[in-house]
Amino acid sequence: MSAVVVHCEGLSKSYHRGALQHSTLLRDHLSRMLKSPFSVFRRTKDEVFWALENVSLEVREGEVLGLIGRNGAGKTTLLKILSRITKPTAGWAEIHGRVGSLLEVGTGFHPELTGRENTFLSGAILGMGKSEIKRKFDEIVAFAELEQFIDTPVKHYSSGMYVRLAFAVAAHLEPEILLVDEVLAVGDVNFQRKCLGKMGNVARQGRTIVLVSHQMNQMRRLCHRIAWVDAGKIKMTGETHEVANAYESSMARGYQIADPDREGERLQQDGVTKARFVRWQIGNGTDDAAYTLSTLGQITVSFILEVIRPIEHGEHGVALFSADRQLIWARAVRDLAFQPGIHILSFKFPILPLRPAPYQWQVTIWEQSEMLDHWDCLPELNVATEIHQHHMDQWNGILNLPADFDSEALKETTIGSTRISDAGALR
Numbered sequence: 001m002s003a004v005v006v007h008c009e010g011l012s013k014s015y016h017r018g019a020l021q022h023s024t025l026l027r028d029h030l031s032r033m034l035k036s037p038f039s040v041f042r043r044t045k046d047e048v049f050w051a052l053e054n055v056s057l058e059v060r061e062g063e064v065l066g067l068i069g070r071n072g073a074g075k076t077t078l079l080k081i082l083s084r085i086t087k088p089t090a091g092w093a094e095i096h097g098r099v100g101s102l103l104e105v106g107t108g109f110h111p112e113l114t115g116r117e118n119t120f121l122s123g124a125i126l127g128m129g130k131s132e133i134k135r136k137f138d139e140i141v142a143f144a145e146l147e148q149f150i151d152t153p154v155k156h157y158s159s160g161m162y163v164r165l166a167f168a169v170a171a172h173l174e175p176e177i178l179l180v181d182e183v184l185a186v187g188d189v190n191f192q193r194k195c196l197g198k199m200g201n202v203a204r205q206g207r208t209i210v211l212v213s214h215q216m217n218q219m220r221r222l223c224h225r226i227a228w229v230d231a232g233k234i235k236m237t238g239e240t241h242e243v244a245n246a247y248e249s250s251m252a253r254g255y256q257i258a259d260p261d262r263e264g265e266r267l268q269q270d271g272v273t274k275a276r277f278v279r280w281q282i283g284n285g286t287d288d289a290a291y292t293l294s295t296l297g298q299i300t301v302s303f304i305l306e307v308i309r310p311i312e313h314g315e316h317g318v319a320l321f322s323a324d325r326q327l328i329w330a331r332a333v334r335d336l337a338f339q340p341g342i343h344i345l346s347f348k349f350p351i352l353p354l355r356p357a358p359y360q361w362q363v364t365i366w367e368q369s370e371m372l373d374h375w376d377c378l379p380e381l382n383v384a385t386e387i388h389q390h391h392m393d394q395w396n397g398i399l400n401l402p403a404d405f406d407s408e409a410l411k412e413t414t415i416g417s418t419r420i421s422d423a424g425a426l427r
Contacts, residue, residue: 299349
């Protein structure tokens with residue numbers, strides 16, 4: 001088993017919210033009294049906020065650990081402590097190896113120095129020799145696509161230029177431990193893809209990565225394990241698919257769509273005339289699996305329709321959208337008739353091969369040209385199946401199709417006028 005290179009024990013970090021910071025010098029105190037005589041009697045509101053609370057964590061050599069959670073959960077604070085940017089209020093962190101970090105824009109580079117100078121400075125901080133940095137320099141500049149601006153002070157860089165250089169330096173100067181925050185979202189899509197490919201290469205070289213991201217597809221592809229940070233604490237840690245699935249299911253259930261005792265049901269609508277959708281589900285809908293797709297086998301998706309008055313010439317529409325509102329699939333069923341009561345409208349799919357991510361169903365019910373109800377179904381559909389795609393994120397499409405691969409030697413045969421031997425040589 002590989003050695004532990006990051007060990008956190010009981011890490012806590014508190015901040016004071018609303019506290020007024022005043023100088024303690026006598027002249028400043030007298031100055032405040034003259035400007036506002038009653039200020040000396042005013043109490044300062046000082047609220048303690050715990051960004052991290054009793055966090056214990058281990059990361060082993062060569063492991064890629066993902067940190068996920070809502071904004072403000074404490075992920076970036078944890079990375080700042082590991083990067084030695086912030087001191088913990090309590091607990092300790094032990095790190096074995098050279099650390100390269102890419103946190104928020106502005107951390108790590110001196111604004112008055114050029115890109116070239118900051119690159120050599122970063123390498124020196126990592127303990128690298130000048131000749132070693134020189135060997136990597138051209139590769140760093142080419143990756144960052146900053147050949148024309150490498151001798152410009154970085155204070156004149158745009159946020160995108162800054163991030164490109166910062167990532168290139170952090171990834172190419174070969175730190176033994178790489179800490180990366182969601183800062184990659186600042187770059188354009190093509191550069192994000194290039195960064196993900198580089199991090200995959202870094203991981204395959206056996207270096208340790210701790211990565212913060214809200215992109216679950218990226219986390220599933222890169223990480224060996226995931227730690228779910230919630231309200232400053234580690235809520236769950238374990239295998240990537242297990243934790244990612246639990247997190248996405250929790251986010252889907254987090255929508256306030258109905259009474260807590262009737263999760264998955266739609267809130268009552270005013271002005272309903274004939275019919276309304278009240279619920280959707282996968283399978284029998286009796287547990288958390290009601291909204292999570294975890295298999296690539298046959299599934300049934302059902303939409304529960306409450307009919308108040310008879311419908312004679314009905315049409316039911318259903319559509320599936322990705323998180324960025326890309327239409328994935330749609331269908332309409334015509335010439336339907338419903339009597340008052342509860343009706344289950346079901347679609348049986350032999351396979352629904354979508355890459356893991358959140359999706360949303362949209363359903364409608366019409367009578368001739370009149371729309372009776374339209375619902376963007378909540379909770380969202382959470383696809384949490386095993387990934388059957390390319391190991392590089394830029395080659396991943398919307399479909400997650402399993403395919404059996406086989407390779408065999410070709411016996412000698414003739415294709416057209418060309419003879420091909422079983423060794424594959426053309427004659």
